[in-house]
Amino acid sequence: MASLVWTLTFVGLAFWQVQHLRAVTLELATKEAKANFDKDQAFRFWATQYGGVYVPATEHTPPNPYLAHMPERDIVTDTGRELTLINPAYMLRMLHEQYGDLFGVRGRIVSEDPLRPENLADAWESRALQAFGRGETERVEVTDLDGQPHLRYMAPMVTEQGCLYCHGHQGYQLGDIRGGVSVSVPLQTYMGHERQSRHVTLGSLGAVWLLGLGGLALGYRRLRANDLQEQQSRRALQVANEALQAHAVQREQLMATLVQSNAELTRLGEVMAHHFMEPVRRLMSFSDIVKKRVPTLEDEVACHSLQFIYKEAERLSGLVREVQRYLSLDQLEAGELQSVDAMAVLQQAITDVGLTYGETVVVEASLPPLHFDERRLAWLFFIVLDNARHYRHAERPLKVRVQCVVGTDTCTLRFVDNGIGLAEPYRAQAFDLFTRFVSSDRSGIGMGLAVARRLVQQAHGTIHMEEGDEGGCCVVMTLPLAAS
Ligand code: HEC
Numbered sequence: 349m350a351s352l353v354w355t356l357t358f359v360g361l362a363f364w365q366v367q368h369l370r371a372v373t374l375e376l377a378t379k380e381a382k383a384n385f386d387k388d389q390a391f392r393f394w395a396t397q398y399g400g401v402y403v404p405a406t407e408h409t410p411p412n413p414y415l416a417h418m419p420e421r422d423i424v425t426d427t428g429r430e431l432t433l434i435n436p437a438y439m440l441r442m443l444h445e446q447y448g449d450l451f452g453v454r455g456r457i458v459s460e461d462p463l464r465p466e467n468l469a470d471a472w473e474s475r476a477l478q479a480f481g482r483g484e485t486e487r488v489e490v491t492d493l494d495g496q497p498h499l500r501y502m503a504p505m506v507t508e509q510g511c512l513y514c515h516g517h518q519g520y521q522l523g524d525i526r527g528g529v530s531v532s533v534p535l536q537t538y539m540g541h542e543r544q545s546r547h548v549t550l551g552s553l554g555a556v557w558l559l560g561l562g563g564l565a566l567g568y569r570r571l572r573a574n575d576l577q578e579q580q581s582r583r584a585l586q587v588a589n590e591a592l593q594a595h596a597v598q599r600e601q602l603m604a605t606l607v608q609s610n611a612e613l614t615r616l617g618e619v620m621a622h623h624f625m626e627p628v629r630r631l632m633s634f635s636d637i638v639k640k641r642v643p644t645l646e647d648e649v650a651c652h653s654l655q656f657i658y659k660e661a662e663r664l665s666g667l668v669r670e671v672q673r674y675l676s677l678d679q680l681e682a683g684e685l686q687s688v689d690a691m692a693v694l695q696q697a698i699t700d701v702g703l704t705y706g707e708t709v710v711v712e713a714s715l716p717p718l719h720f721d722e723r724r725l726a727w728l729f730f731i732v733l734d735n736a737r738h739y740r741h742a743e744r745p746l747k748v749r750v751q752c753v754v755g756t757d758t759c760t761l762r763f764v765d766n767g768i769g770l771a772e773p774y775r776a777q778a779f780d781l782f783t784r785f786v787s788s789d790r791s792g793i794g795m796g797l798a799v800a801r802r803l804v805q806q807a808h809g810t811i812h813m814e815e816g817d818e819g820g821c822c823v824v825m826t827l828p829l830a831a832s
Contacts, residue, residue: 351564358557365549373535373542374499378488381501381531384453388440388529395436396510405432408446412438414463417517435514437467452534457505459527463518473502473530480504480525490535497535502528614675621672628668631661670795674781677802685807687830688722690715694750697729701737703748709733713752716759717830720807728803731796732823736765739821747817758809758826766820775813797823 395401403409405422411432415421421433434442437457444455458469460477469477476487486503493500507515507524520526635658691714698705705711718725733748740746744766751762770778779801800823804811809827816822 350568351561354560354564355557358553358560362550362553365553366546369542369545369549373538374488374490377499377533377535377538378501380453381488381499381533384455384533385501385503385529385531388455388531391440391443392436395434395439396508399510399513400433400435401439402431403434405430409434409442415514418514437464453531455529455531457527458530461518462527463515467527469528469530472500473528476502476530477504477525477528480528493532497539498532499535499538501531501533504528617671617675621668621675624664624668625672628661628665632658632665635661670799674795674799674802677799677806685719685721687717688720688725690718690720690725693722693725694729697726697733700726700730701733703733703737703746708746709748709750711750711752715750715752715761716754718759719828719830724803724806728800728825731800731803732763735796735823736763736767736821739767739769740765741767741818741820744818749817754829757829759829761825761827762814762822763825764816764820764822766817769816769819769821770813772815778813779811 400415402423405411409432411422412435415433415435418433423431425431440455440457448454456467458467458473458477460469460474462468472489472491476484479487486501488499488501490497490499492498504525505527507520507522507526509522511526512520512522515526635654639654639658691711694711694715695705698709703709736748737746747766749762749764751764753760779797781795781798801811804825804827807828809825811823811825814822814824
């Protein structure tokens, strides 16, 4: 489309240029014709002014037979020289006949009613004369003359006073159109120039046109390439998108499976806990009965065994209870997260665990309100403090320091104790289910910190363990602050 517009533009431009060149040629030729005409006219007027001029009568300038009626056509000077009268038309005719080759422009005086038959207007001239009779003042036209292109120019000759001297007898009046001057300029040289200019112009136009076409083609190709690239990237994007969607579907399926497995596992856990609880209770009550019935058992081994059975049953019962509690964490309705007076909850937890506020437990900075569920926060503090109490050092009194640093959205709580501590490699595992690192002579089943981690995570906080005082433990929690 663009190349079509481009081409049309150039065709138009070329056409206009050719027209312009032709107009220039005609203008130049017309100028030349007019110049010649004006010069001839000047001569003619000059001669008319004197009613003609006298020249020596020779072979080249014989007396004009058409002036035969003039009384003084031929005169002889005192010294015997023969002179003859030359009328303007005759003068110019001779000029053109003898020296016409000098300027190559032919000019002559014509009429439809000539004195001299050779001065009869030709077809073109007589059309022009008729036009002058209707008031036209000049006529220019390109026609063929002797098979060659010529620019023909013609202007009327109006009868003036001086003309009547010789033409008066023909019955002309002042102001009549006596005839016309016809000038023809050969166009060959002009046309040669025109052709050359046309070639140059069309050549350069063509070159520019070709260049433009090339540019357009190049631009088009680049556009196409861009288009192709865009298509490719769009396709790639689509593929990626589809893959992503497939991935999402897969993930959803996976999630569904996970939720289901989780539900099944929870259910299994509950069933197991329930079914374990019953035999454990029986085990305990029966071993109790046996212990009461046989208070003084002779057999020492049997006595020990009985005690062992009772202790293990007790442990089992504790274990089952804790599993039940852990499982119930998920089932407790999520609990409203709200502003909780953490300080009060902490003090209550200290009392519940059996420690003393300000003595075994020193709160170094008062706690701000937290964004938490109150029951869960109480449980969390209880677990952490109970853990400290549980793993206290045998040789020194327990000391727990509670530190608190308030940040922008969260606050970091540190429970630093001086208990038996936990070696670095085990600290992360401490929060896993059923992990215990101490000999079994201490009670506890290793679920406390796992529950604590769950509680913290449910409130979108974090928990980890560092080293405490004198090789003890330090539980670090980051918990969300209540919105102020
Ligand atoms: C001295 C006399 C003389 C004067 C002045 C003169 N002419 Fe002529 N003219 C002639 C003669 C004689 C011819 C015809 C023979 C020839 O061509 O020489 C002629 C020819 C012509 C012709 C050509 C047609 C034809 O009849 O052969 C025209 C047109 C013409 N004259 C116009 C004029 C005009 C217009 C003037 C005034 C500006 C003028 N002449 C002044 C003598 C004269």
